[in-house]
Amino acid sequence: MKTFFEFVEKYRPGISQGIVPADETEIEVLEDYAGSLPGAYRRLLETMGASQGELELAEASFSISEATGVYIAMPELQRGRYIFFAGDNGLSSRHWFLDSLSPHGSDDCMVVRRVLAENIPPEASSPQYVGLEEFLYYEAFKELRLPQLPFRRKFSTPDDAAAAARYRSDGRVPISV
16 A cells, blocks of 8 residues: 555645554454455555545545444345445445455455445446456546646546537537537
């Protein structure tokens, strides 16, 4: 995580000052509920598990106390395939999980979004990133670096076909007659 925070500090100096690691006891308690944690998630907790300070990524809360609380409130999630790692602070009710059956590299897992509910089938998971580290770098770039670039373009997702139809390939808005 040191390299990640060097990257973050490059674009927002001082942002990591409010970051507080979780202590080893808190991590062990979470592991009692969640099962073995991937190394990438453990490093995240050891860096900013108690407080992420002013670092806001993907409207997510990375609090270890929130993760432990989820497992206490929902025992059916304990030691399962999906490891809760961040709550959604936005309008979506889809939270952030690591899919332990989809490893990435030596110690990371695919990041998926799921709702917090009982008996949600794996097909209801929405894959988002190949791993937690990719998630962190992508979201940090989007939140911290992209706004600093002088040239801007608006992009629409395939889900937003109506917005895409309003623009021509040359970027100009077509005039309706």
